[in-house]
Amino acid sequence: MAGILVFGEVQYGAISAVSGELLAAAGKLADEGVDGGISIAVMGDDLSGVTAAQAPGTDHVITISHPSLKDGGTGGYDAPLLAAAALAESISPDVILFAKSDFGAVVGPGLAFKLGVPVAQDCIDVAVESGTGRVTVTRPVFGGNALAVYGFDGDNVQITTIRPGVFDPIEGEGSGLIEEFDASGVVSGARTTLVETVVQESEGVRLEDADVIISGGRGVGGPEPFELLQELADILGGAVGASRAACDAGWVDHSYQIGLTGKSVKPTVYLSIGISGASQHMAGLSGARNIVAINKDGDANIFKSARFGVIGDWAKVLPSFTATVRDLAG
């Protein structure tokens, strides 16, 4: 077999939104000339909720179920990697796509090294090179200060991980075949074991799904102001985010972090408060449509990407902003 193999992910028992983004990227490559169809594989300990309808644009949905693949195989590095390698060897695709997620950022490169081929991590675009038919990828480097375009030369399988939040998920219902791939023989060789997963459930809207995000940085000065940010987010039905500096300071949990090594988000409005706009923070905002900045330093980098801004002390700007928003909300 040839074609494109997408390693999707399962959330709440079904194929997740980030998988739809991968299928969009796969669709682009297929349109540009990668033949052989698109398959999607998902792993987990219980995949009974997965259906072909959840994977539009694919010919095959491949489930790999095993107790050692619990939590979608995010933790024990070994088991999902062994399963992925067994599947890749059995169907030998031309292209393999992962999300740059807890799962893909580990299993993607691990698989590449296991197969002895290069990998491009955290790509924001994929394309087919005319002439060679090989894949080229675009990835931000140096914290997002520059973009690099790489080509996969030779004829090996081309493995990339895709940054979440960049491609719009493919819409519709799938009608491919669904089949189980038996990896029990290989995963039993796993050396690492997942003892437990502790998930920090966000109380309201998930950051990745939020349409409005109110985000605080080092400039807010402490943990207490995050209560004010939460208050505003609650009025707007949004979520609270943070820069790494605010998380490292212990003001909020690291699950709030947005950026290169945090979450990628795609809200309609991203209100940043006391955040300088370092390239590594902005890396999580490629999908944000309107960045609004409150920062006391008019030269702060955030104003280069912001659509609206107020230069001033957040402690004076935010209360009247929130009060006005509350009035408007009636």
Add this chain to the structure above:
Amino acid sequence: MALRIAVCVKQVPDPETPASAFKVDESVNRVVPAPGVPPVVNGFDLHAVEAALRIKDAGDAEVIVLAVGNDFVMDVMKKPLSMGADALVLAEDLVLDDLDAVSTVNVLAAMIEKSGPFDLILGGRQASDWDQAHVPLGLAEKLGLPCVTLARNIDPGDGVVRVERALTDGYQVVEAPVPVVITVSNELGEARYPTLRGIMAASRKQPERLTLDDLGLNAEALKPALTLRRLFIPESESQVELIEGEDEADAGRKLALRLRELNLI
């Protein structure tokens, strides 16, 4: 017996270099070092050094720092030693260009074989130059070891290491047999500052330097696997609309009204 810990560290351009000082030479696809801004040890690698030193603080351990690169600045590269690491091993100027991940893995693996055996091989979560986050995974594969990424706590037991691994929403506990490769993330907590005594001790230590010959490698092992076609600085198209008012409070009010006017909130 003392645990032997290798920590892989990379010298990188200072990621806090302001965007305005960041330049690329598009004709050769290379980053032009910002004048007057010294390089640094990759931030996450200092977290990895910190993780190793915490293990050393709690018991008996020897911490050996390994680095592959070009144009090392000794004041920079000795930082892990001044934090408390025992030795520094460098493979410098093996080729003119930056090595890619596959080549870096080949060199690091040879260094580990030469200075080993190690119980733990630690690295950073990702290097802040090319942001690939995959060298340690490659290293594990090359050495035939398991790998656990994004550690925020490492608890070495008897033949088994218990790692708390940071997830985007929470964490996991993973157990791995030693030897094992582990990458460390900033959730571990701040890396310690060198003490004056540490700096003095480091200044007396000389790094061990290894050549390709010492490592039993040839140039073939260092050929890039992915081809960099283009490196450029993206244009930012955004034009900010600054909202002003009689005072900051008024500006806040007007900002809300403006966003409402455009139906954004």
